[in-house]
Amino acid sequence: MTGPIRLGTRRSELALTQSGHVADALAAVSGRPVELVHITTEGDRSAAAISQLGGTGVFVSALREALHDGRVDVAVHSYKDLPTAEEPGLVIAAVPAREDPRDALVARDGLTLGELPTGATVGTGAPRRVAQLRALGLGLEVVPIRGNVDTRMGKVTSGELDAVVLARAGLARLGRLDAVTEVLDPLQVLPAPAQGALAVECRSDDDVTRSLLAALDDAGARACVAAERTVLATLEAGCSAPVAAHAEIGEAEDGGAEIYLRASVTALDGGDAVRGSVSGPVTDATRLGRDLAADLLDRGAGALVAASR
Numbered sequence: 001m002t003g004p005i006r007l008g009t010r011r012s013e014l015a016l017t018q019s020g021h022v023a024d025a026l027a028a029v030s031g032r033p034v035e036l037v038h039i040t041t042e043g044d045r046s047a048a049a050i051s052q053l054g055g056t057g058v059f060v061s062a063l064r065e066a067l068h069d070g071r072v073d074v075a076v077h078s079y080k081d082l083p084t085a086e087e088p089g090l091v092i093a094a095v096p097a098r099e100d101p102r103d104a105l106v107a108r109d110g111l112t113l114g115e116l117p118t119g120a121t122v123g124t125g126a127p128r129r130v131a132q133l134r135a136l137g138l139g140l141e142v143v144p145i146r147g148n149v150d151t152r153m154g155k156v157t158s159g160e161l162d163a164v165v166l167a168r169a170g171l172a173r174l175g176r177l178d179a180v181t182e183v184l185d186p187l188q189v190l191p192a193p194a195q196g197a198l199a200v201e202c203r204s205d206d207d208v209t210r211s212l213l214a215a216l217d218d219a220g221a222r223a224c225v226a227a228e229r230t231v232l233a234t235l236e237a238g239c240s241a242p243v244a245a246h247a248e249i250g251e252a253e254d255g256g257a258e259i260y261l262r263a264s265v266t267a268l269d270g271g272d273a274v275r276g277s278v279s280g281p282v283t284d285a286t287r288l289g290r291d292l293a294a295d296l297l298d299r300g301a302g303a304l305v306a307a308s309r
């Protein structure tokens with residue numbers, strides 16, 4: 001097979017940027033042309049809140065249909081938008097090196113969270129961010145917003161809102177880090193499981209594409225994402241639940257590689273939260289995720305997840 005590799009992508013500027021990077025890398029390792037195929041998803045067509053459309057899975061299903069149908073060979077997703085359930089017939093063949101997964105504040109006048117006055121309006125649509133911002137006890141007024149990155153940042157420029165919270169990774173990929181006024185400390189606002197990572201998917205029986213994509217895989221990023229998403233799956237929480245998780249790789253005392261995993265579940269009103277952390281060998285990523293979720297459940301996380309449904 002020497003024809004072009006067809007890579008399905010959403011049309012948003014962020015999706016096109018992410019897909020473009022993967023397409024370039026895939027062309028370089030395969031020596032074959034890579035053709036971008038634009039796919040429109042229900043999440044792009046509708047202005048309704050994501051929670052009303054049935055979760056962020058709405059961004060994913062149209063791309064997956066195109067893979068199943070054979071219209072495309074490869075699809076690139078923001079990993080945090082993927083449901084935790086595996087998709088029969090498809091495989092995540094590459095998790096490329098990850099961007100900084102932290103959340104970022106874009107505020108008027110260069111302000112940080114701590115400098116925003118009581119009653120300042122902060123826009124975000126994600127329940128995880130709403131809950132953690134309220135839990136800071138700063139008296140911020142959290143305003144639900146959605147739309148692409150430009151639309152959200154425009155609400156600060158126009159003066160409609162004092163600030164918005166976005167994934168730093170999206171701003172980095174779009175070349176908009178200049179707008180960031182504070183990168184949020186994960187001790188205050190822990191990012192979403194798999195934030196900043198991409199999932200590059202193909203058909204499980206497409207051995208040629210699988211082996212090409214294997215060259216784009218970053219084992220450390222894959223292990224961190226596995227640990228974080230296992231927390232989410234074990235808590236039986238959807239991607240719109242106020243669950244946060246963040247894994248990092250560091251050096252263990254014996255010189256080997258170790259994962260340090262943190263997670264939190266926060267009540268939507270910010271009045272209650274359960275946080276925890278665990279560390280262990282990189283090869284035990286999913287076990288670490290399960291252990292941390294079990295610890296959070298022991299300490300009451302189940303009720304917080306249930307209350308957010």
Ligand SMILES: NCc1[nH]cc(CCC(=O)O)c1CC(=O)O
Pocket residue numbers: 056078079080081165166167169170194195196197198
């Ligand atoms: N939910 C939308 C979404 N999906 C992925 C990103 C950013 C890129 C990433 O996290 O990889 C965003 C925007 C945001 O949260 O600000």
